[in-house]
Amino acid sequence: MSFSLNEVEAMARKAARGAGFDWGVAEDAGRAVRWLCVQGIDGVAALCSVLGRAHPDTDCPLLLGCALSDRAAHLLKEPMRLEGVAQPVLLLPFIAMAARQTSQTLWVECDGAHAVTDGRGLAMTRPFVPKATYVEICVDGVLSAPRPHQSRAQPDAADWETLTGYAHRTYAPATEDSRLRGAGAGLSDND
Amino acid sequence: MVARRAPDTVMTLARLGSLHQSRLSFMRQLTRCMANEGWRFDRRVFDIDDGGVGHAVFTAHGPARAYSLVAFAHDLPPEMRSDRVIATAWDATFALFDGIPTQDDIDRLSRNVPLQEAGRVSEREISVSRANRSVRLWDHIVDALSRGQQPDPARLAEVGYLMRTTAVYGSGKLGAADREVIADRPEMQAPFQAEMLSVYLTRWFVRDLIEHMARARGGKIAVPLAPQSAQRLGIGNSTGLGMAPFLVTHPVLFNNWIMAREEAIARVRSLRDASVAEGDQFRAFFSRAALSVAAWKTEHPIQIAKLADLRRDVESLRTHLDSADLQSAAAWDRLMRWAETHLSLEGQEWLASLILEPYGALVDGLGACMADAATDAYVIDGAMTVRAAMQCLEDSFGWALKVDWAAPENCARAWYVSEEKLEPRLGERFEEPIAPFEQPLAPARDAAAAHALLRGWDADAPVADVLATHPAHRNAIRRAQITKFAPYGEIRSNTIGADLLPIDMLRAKLSFFGVTHFDPRSDRWVRVSMYAGAPYPSDLCIANADDWVYPEVSQ
Numbered sequence: 001m002s003f004s005l006n007e008v009e010a011m012a013r014k015a016a017r018g019a020g021f022d023w024g025v026a027e028d029a030g031r032a033v034r035w036l037c038v039q040g041i042d043g044v045a046a047l048c049s050v051l052g053r054a055h056p057d058t059d060c061p062l063l064l065g066c067a068l069s070d071r072a073a074h075l076l077k078e079p080m081r082l083e084g085v086a087q088p089v090l091l092l093p094f095i096a097m098a099a100r101q102t103s104q105t106l107w108v109e110c111d112g113a114h115a116v117t118d119g120r121g122l123a124m125t126r127p128f129v130p131k132a133t134y135v136e137i138c139v140d141g142v143l144s145a146p147r148p149h150q151s152r153a154q155p156d157a158a159d160w161e162t163l164t165g166y167a168h169r170t171y172a173p174a175t176e177d178s179r180l181r182g183a184g185a186g187l188s189d190n191d
Numbered sequence: 192m193v194a195r196r197a198p199d200t201v202m203t204l205a206r207l208g209s210l211h212q213s214r215l216s217f218m219r220q221l222t223r224c225m226a227n228e229g230w231r232f233d234r235r236v237f238d239i240d241d242g243g244v245g246h247a248v249f250t251a252h253g254p255a256r257a258y259s260l261v262a263f264a265h266d267l268p269p270e271m272r273s274d275r276v277i278a279t280a281w282d283a284t285f286a287l288f289d290g291i292p293t294q295d296d297i298d299r300l301s302r303n304v305p306l307q308e309a310g311r312v313s314e315r316e317i318s319v320s321r322a323n324r325s326v327r328l329w330d331h332i333v334d335a336l337s338r339g340q341q342p343d344p345a346r347l348a349e350v351g352y353l354m355r356t357t358a359v360y361g362s363g364k365l366g367a368a369d370r371e372v373i374a375d376r377p378e379m380q381a382p383f384q385a386e387m388l389s390v391y392l393t394r395w396f397v398r399d400l401i402e403h404m405a406r407a408r409g410g411k412i413a414v415p416l417a418p419q420s421a422q423r424l425g426i427g428n429s430t431g432l433g434m435a436p437f438l439v440t441h442p443v444l445f446n447n448w449i450m451a452r453e454e455a456i457a458r459v460r461s462l463r464d465a466s467v468a469e470g471d472q473f474r475a476f477f478s479r480a481a482l483s484v485a486a487w488k489t490e491h492p493i494q495i496a497k498l499a500d501l502r503r504d505v506e507s508l509r510t511h512l513d514s515a516d517l518q519s520a521a522a523w524d525r526l527m528r529w530a531e532t533h534l535s536l537e538g539q540e541w542l543a544s545l546i547l548e549p550y551g552a553l554v555d556g557l558g559a560c561m562a563d564a565a566t567d568a569y570v571i572d573g574a575m576t577v578r579a580a581m582q583c584l585e586d587s588f589g590w591a592l593k594v595d596w597a598a599p600e601n602c603a604r605a606w607y608v609s610e611e612k613l614e615p616r617l618g619e620r621f622e623e624p625i626a627p628f629e630q631p632l633a634p635a636r637d638a639a640a641a642h643a644l645l646r647g648w649d650a651d652a653p654v655a656d657v658l659a660t661h662p663a664h665r666n667a668i669r670r671a672q673i674t675k676f677a678p679y680g681e682i683r684s685n686t687i688g689a690d691l692l693p694i695d696m697l698r699a700k701l702s703f704f705g706v707t708h709f710d711p712r713s714d715r716w717v718r719v720s721m722y723a724g725a726p727y728p729s730d731l732c733i734a735n736a737d738d739w740v741y742p743e744v745s746q
Contacts, residue, residue: 002313004363005371023631024665031569063662070573070655097570151372152314172628174611178618179277189274189429190326 001157008153009034011163012047018169019051021062028069029062032093037153039092039122044155046087048162049130059084059131065094068137072098075106079138085110088132092122095137107141110134121146193460193524195453199590202449204684208695209497209536212740213544214551215451216705218722219737220558221387224378226736228254232392232728235291237399239264241407246301247399249392250291251728253378258317258385259288260392261297263305264400272323274357274429276614281307283354283397287318287389289368307358308612311366317373317385318361322354322393325427329353332401332416337409341417347424348486351708351720354397355427359386374562381558382444383704394426394722423742425723428706431716432615435696436606439632442673442680444563448703449679451561452544455554459546460524462553470517472549477512479741480545481505483707486742491711493692497537504538551737561703568677571669573655577648583671584642587681591635592642594685603689606632617693617715633687634670641667707740 003011013030017023029047036043050061064082068091074080075098085091088110099106100119108115110132115124121143172178200206212219231252239245244266250259263284271280286304288296296315303310307321328342328350335342361383363369373379398421405413438445465473484505489495511529516522523546530539547554585592594601605620607628618625631637641664648657654668674680685691693715701709706719725739726732 001311002366004314004366004369006363006369007366022663022665024667024669025662027569027666027669066662066665067655067659070571070658071653073574097567100567101570101572151369168610170608170628170630171610171613172607172616172618172625174609175623178609178616178623178625179611181618189323190269190272 001160002152002154003160005034005037005151005153008037008044008155011160011167012044014167014170015047015051015163016062016166018166025062025066028066028094032062032065032090035093035096036089037155038149038151039147040150041089041092041147042155042159043090043093044153044159044163046090048159050087050090051163051166053086057086059086061085061087061090065091069094069097069101072101075104075137075139076102079136081137082135083133085132085135087130088135089128091135092117096120096122098137102139104139105141105143107138109136116141116143118143123147193457193521195450195457198587198678198681199683201453202679202681202683204682204686204692204695206536206540207682207699208692209540210699210702211541211544212702212705212707213452213455214547214554214737215448215455215558215561216703216740217381217383218387218391218705218725219740220381221384221391222725222731222736222739223555224381224384225251225253226731226733228378230254230728230731232395232731234395234399235259236297237403239400239403242266243400243404243407246297247396248292248297249396249728251388251392256289256376256378257291258388259291260389260396261286261288261292261300261304262393262396263301265305267323269326272326274323274355275431276308276358276433277612278357279309280305281321281357282324283393283400284321285319285389285393285396286312286316286367287320287385287392289315289317289373308365313366314368314372316367318359318389319365319367320356320359320386320389320393322356322397322426323429324354325350325352329401333404333408336402336405336416337413339409339412339414341414341420344420347420349488350427351423351488351723352425352427353401354393355429355718356390356393356721357429358433359389359428361386380562382448382562387704390426390428390721391725392728394424394725395727397426398424398727422726423724425707425720425725428701428719428721429716430697430701430719432606432617432693434700435693435715436615436630436632438682438696438700439634439686441563442670443568443677446677446680447561447563450677451557452703453679455547455550455557456527456543458553459550460521460527462521462523462550464520465517465522465549467518469549470522473517473546474512475744476545476548476738476741477508478744479738480541481509482742482744483740484541487708489708489710491713493694493714494709494711497535500535501537501541504534504541507533508538508542548738568673569669571654571658571665572672573653573658575654575672576650577645577652577654577657578650580654580668580671581642581645581650583675584638584645584667587671587674587678587683588635588638588642590683591639591685594635594639596636596639600689601685602633602636602687604687604691606630606687617691620687631666633685634667634681635683635685636687637664637667638671640664641671705740
C-alpha cells in the first residue's frame with residue numbers, strides 16, 4: 001500500500017513511543033524514518049527491527065543518532081567513530097541533520113559500505129548491514145548522483161502491522177465514561 | 192514605531208480564546224487570491240437522484256492548475272448522524288482532487304471517500320472531508336422551496352448554514368498528498384488553502400443539492416433559494432478536541448500566524464496619522480462588524496457571557512468613536528491603548544482585527560509569511576550551554592516556573608487518544624486510568640521540569656551532555672530553543688489545569704481560518720460558520736472577494 005510521508009512519520013513516532021521511547025526521541029524517530037523513505041530506503045523495516053529489541057541499549061541507533069546530531073559541531077573538529085550499531089541505516093537521517101547543522105558534506109563508512117550526505121541528498125555504495133561493528137563519520141566527500149527523492153512510501157504490510165501494534169500501546173482503552181466525557185459531546189447532532 | 196505586543200500578553204489562553212478573524216484569515220486570503228487571478232469555476236457533474244443520493248464534481252480553474260471537489264451525497268439515517276470522530280457515516284463526503292478527475296478516479300473515490308477514515312485516498316487527493324445537515328434548517332428549506340416559497344429568514348439566521356463539516360483532513364491524512372506536494376504552488380502558499388478551497392466549493396455543492404431536493408419534491412412549483420438568502424448562508428463547522436493539539440504540536444506554524452497578525456497590528460498602530468478616507472473606511476467596517484456581533488447566537492453560558500461583554504464593548508467603542516479624532520497623531524495606537532483599559536479581551540481583539548481593515552496594502556503581504564518553511568526548526572542545538580537553555584526556558588515559560596505542578600488542580604487533566612477510532616480526548620488524571628497514555632501536550636509543565644533538572648548542572652556544559660542521560664527532556668529543550676526565533680510559538684497558560692477550556696485552543700486556530708459566530712456546545716466542542724456572506728464562485732470578483740465577512744448595513 002502507498003502511504004503519505006506524514007502517515008509514515010506519525011506512525012513511526014507513535015510506534016517508537018509505544019515501544020517505550022520518550023516522546024522527544026520518538027519525534028526524532030518519526031522524522032528519521034520519514035527522511036529514509038524520502039531517500040527511497042525502507043525506514044519502516046529498520047524501525048521495526050529496532051523496536052523489537054530490549055532498550056535502552058548501547059547499540060540503539062535512535063539514541064546514538066540523537067546523541068550524534070546533538071554533537072554535530074564536534075564533527076568540525078574530528079571524525080566520530082561508533083562501535084556496534086544496530087540497524088545503522090537509521091543513523092543516516094541523524095547524520096544528515098548534522099550535515100545540515102554544520103553546512104558540511106559528511107562521509108560515512110559502515111563495515112566497508114560508504115555513504116555521502118549533504119543533509120538533503122544521499123548517495124550509498126550498497127545497503128548497510130543489519131548490525132554494524134563500526135560506523136565512522138567525517139567531514140569529507142562530494143555528493144554526486146544522489147538518490148532520487150520519493151514522495152510516497154510502500155512499506156511491507158507485515159512491518160506496517162508491527163508498527164501499528166506498537167502505536168496501539170499509546171491509545172487508552174475506551175470506557176463508556178471516557179466516551180461520554182472525554183470528547184465533551186453528548187449533545188444530539190440531529191438538530 | 193510601535194512594537195509588537197509581548198508574547199506574555201498575547202499568548203494566554205484567555206486572549207487566544209478571544210481572537211477574531213482578520214484580513215490575514217486563510218479564507219479571505221483564498222478568495223482574494225482567486226479573484227485577483229481570475230479563477231473560473233464549473234459544475235462538471237451533478238448526478239444525484241431524487242432521494243438525494245449520488246455524486247457531483249465542481250472544478251476551480253486557477254491560472255496554472257485546476258482543483259475539483261468530488262462530492263458524494265448519502266441518505267443518512269438520523270440515528271447515525273454524529274459530528275464526532277467516532278461517526279462512521281455522514282450526509283455528504285468529499286475529496287479535493289488535484290486536477291480534473293477521470294471516471295476511473297471518481298469510481299475509485301466512490302469506494303473510499305464515503306468511508307472516510309476507513310477508506311484510502313491517493314496522492315492525487317489533497318483533502319478529504321465530510322459534512323452533516325442541519326436537520327431542522329434542511330427540512331424547512333426543502334419544504335419551503337418545494338412549495339414555491341422562500342424559507343423564513345429568521346430561521347436561516349438562527350442556524351446560518353445548511354451543512355456543517357465535521358472534519359476537513361489534509362496534509363497526507365488517509366493517504367492523501369503531503370503538504371510538500373503542493374507547498375511550492377503560489378496559490379497554496381498560505382496555510383490551509385486547499386482545505387479552505389474544499390469548503391468553499393462544498394458550500395456551492397450544498398446550495399445546489401438543496402435546490403435539487405426541492406425540485407425533486409415540488410417539481411415545477413419548486414423555486415431556487417433567493418440569491419440574497421443563499422449568500423448569507425455559510426458552511427458550518429463542528430470541531431472537537433482533535434483540533435486543539437495542533438497548536439501545541441506546530442509551534443513554528445502557530446508562531447507565524449500570531450506573529451503575522453501582531454506585526455500587522457503593530458504596523459497600523461505605528462502610522463502617524465490616518466487619512467479622512469481611512470477613518471471613514473474604519474467607521475464603515477465598524478458598523479458592519481457590529482451587525483455581525485449582533486447576529487451572533489450561542490447557547491453556551493461561557494460564550495453568552497463573553498458575547499455580552501463584546502456587545503458592551505461595541506457600544507463603548509461606538510460612543511468613544513463618536514468623539515475620537517482618527518486623523519490626530521497616532522490615532523490607532525491611542526485607540527488600542529484606550530481599549531486595553533476599557534474593553535474586555537473579546538473587545539480588544541475584535542478591535543485589533545478591525546483596525547487592519549483600511550490597510551490592505553500595508554498588511555496583506557504578511558499573509559505570505561504564515562506558512563512554516565523552517566523545516567529544520569526541530570533540530571536540537573546540542574552545543575547550546577545549560578545556561579543559555581535555562582534562559583530560553585525562563586523567557587518563554589517564566590510563568591510556568593512559579594507553578595506548583597504537583598498540586599492536583601494544576602495537573603488535573605491529561606490529553607490522550609482513545610482506542611476507539613483514535614478520538615483525541617481530555618480526561619481527569621486522578622479519576623481515570625489515563626496517565627500512562629498521556630500525549631505530550633503540556634509543554635509548560637515539561638519546561639518547568641527541564642528547568643529544575645538543568646539547575647543541577649554545570650551552567651557551561653552543553654545541553655547535549657544533559658540529553659545523553661536524560662532523553663525524557665528532549666522535547667522541552669527542543670521547544671525552548673524554537674522559542675528563540677518563534678516567540679509566539681508557545682501557549683502561555685496551563686494546558687492540563689482543572690480550569691482549562693479547550694474551546695480557547697479551538698477558537699485560536701479557527702479564528703485564523705476566518706470563521707465567525709463561535710458557538711460552543713461544551714467546554715471542548717464548538718460550532719462555527721465559514722464563508723457566511725461570501726459570494727458563490729460564479730459571482731466572485733475583486734470587488735467582493737474580501738469584505739464579504741462583514742454584513743452590509745441596510746440602507
